[in-house]
Amino acid sequence: MDKNEIIEKEQIAPNIHSCTVDAPGIAKKALPGQFVIVIPDEYSERVPVTIADWDAEKGYVTIIFLEIGASTQRLAELNTGDDIYSFTGPLGKPFEIENFGTVALVGGCYGIGGIYRAAKTLKENGNKVICFSEARSKFLLYWNKKLEEVADEVRYSTVDGSLGSKGHSFDLLEDNLKSGEHFDRIMAVGCTFMMYRVARVTKPFGVKTIVSMNPVMIDGTGMCGACRLVVEGETKFACVDGPHFDAHKIDWNIVSDRRKAYLEEEIISKER
Amino acid sequence: MTDKQPSKKPKISPKKTPMREQPPEERVNNYDEVPFGYSIEEAVTEAKRCLQCKKPLCVQGCPVEIDICEFIGFIAEKKFKEGIVKLKEKNILPAICGRVCPQEEQCEKQCILGKKNEPVAIGRLERFLADWERNRGEIEIPPKHRPTGKKVVVVGAGPAGITVAADLVKLGHKVDMFEALHKPGGVLVYGIPEFRLPKAIVFKEIDYLKKLGVNLYTDTVIGMIKSIDELLSEYDAVFLGTGAGLPWFLNVPGENLNGVYSANEYLTRANLMKAYLFPKYKTPIIKGRRVATVGGGNVAMDCARTALRLGAEESILVYRRAREQMPAREEEIHHAEQEGVIFKLLSNPAAFRGDKNGWVKEAECITMKLGEPDDSGRRRPVPVEGANFRLPIDVVIIAIGNSPNPLIPSTTKDIEVSKWGTIITDPQTGKTSKKGVFAGGDVATGAATVILAMGAGKIAARGIHEYLKTSNW
Known part of the structure; x- marks a missing residue:
């Protein structure tokens, strides 16, 4: 059992934190698109978090998370040198990666970090990689340089227009598709709304689109079924069957309803 | 000290000495x-x-x-x-x-x-x-055999794994134990509720295991962080006791509505994550005013009784056969009845309906009657035409059983699995189809009891000990 000591921690944008953890076992095995389950302290929930980066040699794993509920708030309070109560992974299936041709990777919120290693590995596999990084405003973007280093191109969108195109990444993607730009595959990591909108934009163009689902989970090993979703009429568990699914085959209504199951409790639990 | 007076044999009471319990x-x-x-x-x-x-x-x-x-x-x-x-x-x-x-x-x-x-x-x-x-407070540690120099790894810290680990460490083997969750105990901790098995007791028993010399590693999902083949390169034998952790659903419409839980999810929230102490513990659970639990086994009783303790006004057990066919222990059924669980027998949900926000609000149930006996020897429930009824509810717990967790079989090519997903083992030794790998408990039998898993652990421990001594497969 690793001690899960925090090696480095930083607020990289308001409410978005990067946390590098000493977890050699996970660092050795992690692949792009996999996740860990993090429990900041013994009272907290089991929180699934996408692995953003890792260093197999040093044995470090980096996660990027949005401070949103009581448990992620607790995680944000931990500092360099603290031990995380529980840090389990790697979990889930990795992204399918091969030489597709031209790939668009869409990242928003924690998903900007979530697409970084996929971009790197896709590039190493001979793809032309175009990253779409989005936020409400320029100051909420992060890892711009890191993405620029591994991708052929990074296209920014901000809702307020402070950097790149004004609007969302899916708006920009739609413009690009409409103007005849060709993508062989599209992958999106971020909030449910963004991924849903990406799916809607790409569907008429028939581009295979993979989204990295982020439902409520508990064990993360297929034991409880909290993370279930419906894909082509069949119930799937995001933790073991995913988290990556064909965006055009997902029943998004069920996803959206299930996301809202604990909204009230989230508020209560923050009032310690 | 044997200077007892030969006394007249007292009459044996026909009944067990009663055990006092909370009203x-x-x-x-x-x-x-x-x-x-x-x-x-x-x-x-x-x-x-x-x-x-x-x-x-x-x-x-x-x-x-x-x-x-x-x-x-x-x-x-x-x-x-x-x-x-x-x-x-x-x-x-x-x-x-x-x-x-x-x-x-x-x-x-x-x-x-x-x-x-x-x-x-x-x-x-x-x-x-x-x-x-x-x-x-004084726990006797039994004397240990001389170290054999052999290393065994136990995957899964539930009843089967704990038994294997204890038996093998006492025989002088080095034993490492991996658990996927953040606490050891398996079903004893995530599944069986506190009111039936206080967790402090489970952790004490696991402390004892550690005192015997077993090294326990939690947060370790074998099949992901390490493959079985990797384990075989580090250890002389592997025991798989990964349990039956894949929940069954009814596969009826509306089962993915909010408020519909698998028994595993419901109990894991309540027990492992201590949702009954929410918001001190941060994992929430939907409490529900009218809670329906579907099933008739011990797990169903645990769910229905947990719902009452979480404050349900009505906890309704929906079971498709009659009371006599319930697989739960009589004691559990009795406790549930005493506490006011409502038994809706010979009933089976055909669909769940939700409100406009995606929350379950009613179950459409079919009335059943008992027909001819099936493979299990119990009379098969058959639907009664035209006798459907609606049950208004706001939480549903599906407690109809579990299959073995497929994580290890799916990541280990050469382990033979039955059509039910159970790992095939030799019942005399616990050997699987893969050399050096043994299995036992729910992963081999399908969902059963704690003691049967422990029994399988005993058999596998003997099998492993024999294999370590002779290297015969």
């Missing part, structure tokens, strides 16, 4: 354990009912072959320390087995006294000794 109306408002356990006097009285048979049949009913007569004899003589040592020779988890074993189908079923009267309360006496030792 139902009180206990539905707390999460504390229901039965209190025997006092010393009660235990001694009960132990004296034992006939001390020359050829005790009770032992044959015990999956882990406890020397039942002997430990009961020690209780009758008030030699509790000797009693617990005797008990632990065969059973590493007496405090747990004394609480959750179906004794009425095992040791107590064989008891000679039970032919005419009630059998000796073996389970309660087992619990008494274990509690006596724990409360006394």
Whole structure:
């Protein structure tokens, strides 16, 4: 059992934190698109978090998370040198990666970090990689340089227009598709709304689109079924069957309803 | 010390010495354990009912072959320390087995006294000794064999794995144990509720395992962080006790609505994550005013009783057969009835309907009647035409069973699995189709009981020990 000591921690944008953890076992095995389950302290929930980066040699794993509920708030309070109560992974299936041709990777919120290693590995596999990084405003973007280093191109969108195109990444993607730009595959990591909108934009163009689902989970090993979703009429568990699914085959209504199951409790639990 | 007066043999009471318990109306408002356990006097009285048979049949009913007569004899003589040592020779988890074993189908079923009267309360006496030792705070560590230099890895810290680990470490092998969750115990911790099995007791028993020398690593998902082949390159033998952790659903419309839980999710939230102490513990659980639990086993009873403790106004058990066919222990059914769980028998949900926000609000149920017996020997439930009814509810718990967790079979090519997803093993040794790999418990049998998993652990430990000695596969 690793001690899960925090090696480095930083607020990289308001409410978005990067946390590098000493977890050699996970660092050795992690692949792009996999996740860990993090429990900041013994009272907290089991929180699934996408692995953003890792260093197999040093044995470090980096996660990027949005401070949103009581448990992620607790995680944000931990500092360099603290031990995380529980840090389990790697979990889930990795992204399918091969030489597709031209790939668009869409990242928003924690998903900007979530697409970084996929971009790197896709590039190493001979793809032309175009990253779409989005936020409400320029100051909420992060890892711009890191993405620029591994991708052929990074296209920014901000809702307020402070950097790149004004609007969302899916708006920009739609413009690009409409103007005849060709993508062989599209992958999106971020909030449910963004991924849903990406799916809607790409569907008429028939581009295979993979989204990295982020439902409520508990064990993360297929034991409880909290993370279930419906894909082509069949119930799937995001933790073991995913988290990556064909965006055009997902029943998004069920996803959206299930996301809202604990909204009230989230508020209560923050009032310690 | 044997200068006892030959006295006239006292008449044996026809009934078990009763065990005091929390009254139902009180206990539905707390999460504390229901039965209190025997006092010393009660235990001694009960132990004296034992006939001390020359050829005790009770032992044959015990999956882990406890020397039942002997430990009961020690209780009758008030030699509790000797009693617990005797008990632990065969059973590493007496405090747990004394609480959750179906004794009425095992040791107590064989008891000679039970032919005419009630059998000796073996389970309660087992619990008494274990509690006596724990409360006394001094735990005897048995002498260990010389180190053999062999290394074994146990995957899954549930009842099967714990038994294998204890037996092998006592024989001098080095034992490492991996658990996927953040706490050890498997179903004892995530599944069985606090009011039936206090978690402090489970952790004490696991402490004992560590004191025996077992190295426990939590947060380790084998199949992901390490493959079975990697384990085989580091260890001389592997034991898989990964349990039955894949929940079954009914596959009816509306099952993915909010408020519909698998029993695993519901119990894991409540027990492992302590959602009954929300918001101190941050994992929420939807409490529900009218909660329906679908199923008739021990897990269903646990769910229905948990719902009451979480404050449900009505906890309704929906079961497709009749009461006589319920697989749950009589004691569990009785406790559920006492606490006010409503039994909706010969009923089966055909669909769940939700409100506009995606929350479950009613179950459409089919009325059933009993037809011809099926493969299990129980009469098969068949639908009654035109007798559907609607049940308004706001939480549903599906407690109809589990398959083995597929994570390891799916990441290990050469392990043979049955069509039910169970790992195929040799029942005499626990050997799987893969050299050096053994398995036992729910992952091999499908969902069963704690004690059967422990029994399988005993068999596998013997199989592994033999393999380590001879290298014969």
